[in-house]
Amino acid sequence: KQEVTQIPAALSVPEGENLVLNCSFTDSAIYNLQWFRQDPGKGLTSLLLIQSSQREQTSGRLNASLDKSSGRSTLYIAASQPGDSATYLCAVRNGANSKLTFGKGITLSVRP
Amino acid sequence: EAGVVQSPRYKIIEKKQPVAFWCNPISGHNTLYWYLQNLGQGPELLIRYENEEAVDDSQLPKDRFSAERLKGVDSTLKIQPAELGDSAVYLCASSAGSIYNEQFFGPGTRLTVL
Numbered sequence: 223k224q225e226v227t228q229i230p231a232a233l234s235v236p237e238g239e240n241l242v243l244n245c246s247f248t249d250s251a252i253y254n255l256q257w258f259r260q261d262p263g264k265g266l267t268s269l270l271l272i273q274s275s276q277r278e279q280t281s282g283r284l285n286a287s288l289d290k291s292s293g294r295s296t297l298y299i300a301a302s303q304p305g306d307s308a309t310y311l312c313a314v315r316n317g318a319n320s321k322l323t324f325g326k327g328i329t330l331s332v333r334p
Numbered sequence: 335e336a337g338v339v340q341s342p343r344y345k346i347i348e349k350k351q352p353v354a355f356w357c358n359p360i361s362g363h364n365t366l367y368w369y370l371q372n373l374g375q376g377p378e379l380l381i382r383y384e385n386e387e388a389v390d391d392s393q394l395p396k397d398r399f400s401a402e403r404l405k406g407v408d409s410t411l412k413i414q415p416a417e418l419g420d421s422a423v424y425l426c427a428s429s430a431g432s433i434y435n436e437q438f439f440g441p442g443t444r445l446t447v448l
Contacts, residue, residue, distance in 0.1 A: 268437065268438060
């Protein structure tokens with residue numbers, strides 16, 4: 223059974239800092255991995271999707287990497303801003319038509 | 335392009351009452367998912383539809399939960415009767431069924447059972 227872990231559960235950083243959010247998964251035979259952002263009381267917004275054959279994906283100030291063999295992914299946020307404050311969830315899919323297995327998320331607070 | 339639409343956004347009911355949630359996926363997306371999200375947790379899949387067929391409902395508590403996706407477009411998730419432990423956010427997502435299968439989520443329905 224796939225398990226996804228995100229540690230720490232919460233993180234607070236000053237504005238402008240570069241930061242890394244970690245995600246680990248127990249079954250390395252994944253199909254793809256997706257990073258989401260969730261604002262309080264809102265649904266999930268897809269940030270980046272990495273296929274199993276890819277090593278990283280970039281979108282603006284965000285960069286997600288994938289190391290399947292070690293069961294890890296990182297989300298790098300450059301020059302953090304208060305507007306980046308949200309919960310970031312990592313989710314993996316083990317097959318083309320299988321469900322997403324989510325971590326519990328990391329709640330990020332960027333202090334002005 | 336409109337995103338995934340869900341209604342209602344909030345629902346407060348007393349235990350043992352029935353409740354229904356509605357979802358309209360992104361146009362052209364043939365795969366639809368219902369997830370349950372408890373506070374401080376990641377979403378957990380309840381049921382997945384490919385067009386009008388439920389292809390994964392193993393996590394759906396069938397004694398009180400039911401879902402339908404008539405005509406393979408919008409979907410309804412029902413709970414009857416609701417219990418206190420059903421208080422959570424119910425999220426709907428859809429995907430185009432492409433090789434990437436990126437899922438797009440709606441805003442969710444926050445259910446409170448008193």
